[in-house]
Amino acid sequence: SVPADAITYNTLLSACASSEQWQWTLSLLENMRWSVIEPDAVTYSTAIAAASRGEQWHLAANLLLDMQAEGLGINLISCN
Secondary structure (H helix, E strand, O other), rough: OOOOHHHHHHHHHHHHHHHHOHHHHHHHHHHHOOOOOOOOHHHHHHHHHHHHOOOOOOHHHHHHHHHHHOOOOHHHHHHH
């Protein structure tokens, strides 16, 4: 089997987000956090978009705060 990496997770997160499966998207993010793979700006932006599409504004806001706390720059894509 091929070990998961950030690209694998980001691809899965994007697929879930595109399918409006915000719960799965956030579950994958949590799984990624518990693994040795660090979420990046793409990871957070995708999760924020999924939460927003699911009208989970409080979760999207918390993800923005998490992103900032981890030293990842917040940009137009993360806030869109």
